Amino acid sequence: MRALAMQRMAMGFLAHQQGTLTSVILTSTKVPHTCRSFSSGMTKSDDDNGPRKELSPYQQLQKWLQPFVQGSRAMYHENKQAWHVRAKLKQHQQTATTGVSAVLTRQEMMILRQAHRDLLKALPLLAFFCVPLVGYAAPVIGYAFPKQLLPWQFWRPDQKTQFFSEDAQAKAAHYPELRKLLLQMDRKQHNVEEMLARNGHEGLNPAEVGELVPFFDRNGPAFLDTLPRHHLHVLSQSIALMPAFSWLVRLFPKNMVQQYLERRADELRVDDLMLLREGIDGLSLSELEFACEERGIVTGYGNIDALRGALREWLSMYDTDHVDAAAPQCFPSSLLLHAPALGRFSNAQIDTK
Template sequence: MYPSKSFRLLFLDFKEVSGIKRKMADQGLKYSQLHYREMEKLRQFRRDIIKVIPVVLLSLPPFANYMVFVLMYFFPRQLLIRHFWTLEQQKEFMEIYHSLRAQVYPNAVKNLIKAVSKVPDKRLKNQLLQLGTKVQEGIHPEISQLYLVAKLFSGRPLEIRYVNARQMKILSQVMFLTPHLPTFIMRRRLRSHIMEIHHLDQALNILGVQNLSEDELRIACYVRGLNSVQLNAAECKEWLTKWVQLSKKLKDSEASLLLHSMVLLSTNYHNSRKSK
């Protein structure tokens, strides 16, 4: 993409985000009270800014900006934000990032099954064990199966406050967060980011999945753990509709289930589509 067009898109995003921030300040609104597209715009822009800050800092010393430009040319995925990617690069980089997080999906399911052994409720314990085992065997779970065990994710050992450090590192990678932080910081970031998605889901339920554009559908699925690059609009809509159906029924205290569902509802989805 031409740099001038990229900077123009970035500037337009900045203006839009500034307008949303003014609206929040003037009306005393919280993030969770915004419309879906406003919430999503803030989420995306914040991640873009976080990514670009190190590049800006690297370019501050005299003449360092020339080296930074060279590095950006050779490493666009690592150093540039989406405004400066071509459409082909956007698809390519999304697939690369997803392949990296998908590598930890099996371990996330494995650790979940291990943690279930500490659940005192035998009936719910068996239901969750069966669900996890089916995912390991390549079977895509139904939303109803996940909701049946939602209660288990609001207390020990599956609620975010009690998830062990190893699983937190894995789930951080699932959410594209660094796993190389102290445990208490990882725990706080995981809760913050999954609650953000939960609030987005509530706003999306009001807007209606059917009112999203194809690009919006694809991004929404991708953010929630699914590789949506090769899916068509109907497939994205089907998956996202079921996700929102689950999310809108969950309490804030059950957000850990939503976090684990990024793995459970994505691991075998493509295979389930092929088998139909």
């Protein structure tokens, strides 16, 4: 309730400071869908192919402020929906015996995961916006640093593609070191080395990744709880939610890093199950970009067919012909987290030299 109250307070100050201008924008703007389907951030005039009229200073200011107003509204509705999902989940847990993934859709699960993260990311700038007079500089700061200071609701479609691609590339920069660490562990059995050599060191076919389960399970050398501290740090940076700040993981104790990695693996595991159950054909471009960025897939951003193919290859790690929601196929957490560095998605090559 406190987070929702803070969001409503920020929206109140936003409407108060923008005055008549904000009222005009709000009344003329359609509320974007916030179930992690990513609003387009485009107005009708952005799609017109005809000649464009020169905008007056007032219209230019209105157009410039529109993403901030839309983003604030979208974030408010996302948190509002999150409260409804939590209430639904609480009611289900009191009566049902099935798991969470059986009662929630993937969009509801994404809202439950992302709403508080989006709010926390935007909260400093929203709080600064509430400061009289100097708060008017908040949109300027947000406009200059949207990736660092604003959640996805405030991004334009081209910015989403750019930012997701940049984050995926930042994660992929740690793949060569991660693969070298695995090869050092594989000096006795040479399973990983032989499989990589068989594929020309370009990465494994995703369908082959499951063959490495013994190497990553409880009795294997790459079990998550037995990985050395440096390996855990590199692994955390390769799947970080915010790669720009992933270096902070080095400041935390080893057990906290392990818990963080377990949570990330659980999130990917549940999302994979839901994608297998619901399919990926109905996902929008931005939803596909978000899903691929989370999994560290570095290819195809901006191309919906390429992203869908890459995500389908990721899901081919599972036995897609026999998907059982009651007893889903479950990979070891360590294997799931290392999969982006081991697999080859849509012929994306990773240098290991």
